[in-house]
Amino acid sequence: MAAHESRPEDWVPPVVRPRRLRATASLRRMVRETRLSVDQFVYPIFVAPGSGVVEPIDAMPGQFIRSVDGVVDEAQRVADLGIPAVLLFGRASTKDAHGSEASSSDGAVQRAVTAIKAAAPELAVITDVCLCAYTDHGHCGIVVEEQIDNDRSVARIVDTALSHAEAGADLVAPSDMMDGRVAAIRTALDAAGHADVGILAYAAKAASAFYGPFREAADSAPSFGDRRTYQMDPANAREALREVDLDVAEGADIVMVKPALVNLDIVARVRDRVTVPVAAYFVSGEYAAIKAAAAQGWLDERAAALEALTAIVRAGAQIVVTYFAPDAAQWLRGEEMRD
């Protein structure tokens, strides 16, 4: 035996060999524990005011900001790929201290909801409910003496959610992280005759560095301070469970953990804890990191994205909000051809 193949004299060959079940593609397919499906994907779309707008987002290659006309075409394409839902984010034409346009029936998101529902009725339309893209200071709530006033913010968040429900949203998704907003939205929706509109709560949302590219797209970076008084400290997992418990108690139909990839432990713990569906948001910075590395030739984009999506589902998310949704839907269609 060649020296580099030497084994200890007393070494006993293993009886248990996990490699047996990895030997062929068929065996690997048979024992695979986690399967990705297009049914798990929600695709985020940015809506701009005006018409004829198609603007690429620099830090999110492959993603665009579109006016309602273009968003309808994009939503149709997404529906044709079998993706069950889109999540809409709006850009403002005017900003003020109260984020007035966030709740305007004529806002980009409200018009997009109605237009998408008319063009692709089977596609579920979820709306992000927040003020940050509409306030002149870029915070997710109402500022009083440089502080974010929780209860005044909740009132504006409720108005915004109601305007989305009026426009025809299937689910509203508050992302502001104010205390008590899920209960307030539920009560207001029910009182306004929207008992059938659901709430997807951004329940455990960290104050994360991974939202950077999104803030460029939504033009929503805070002009002073940061979001640490309302978004969670990324160091806290038990507090994430507390936030999730509160949102479930307040009537959330689905709870979301965000960002997904850097919080897989929290996704797994939430999955074990609640009986409502669990979503996770594979956020802009996580997408951008893979895209940037792939553009350099440092990562295989398809393999890296599918591995990350698989990890998010394996951790316990049954819904994944992802900018990769249309590409992943196409990759999965070709999956039986590859291993």
Ligand code: PBG
């Ligand atoms: C709005 C909101 C943000 C994201 C979703 N909703 C940004 C933020 O909280 O600053 C981030 C999504 C992403 O990064 O992909 N509050």
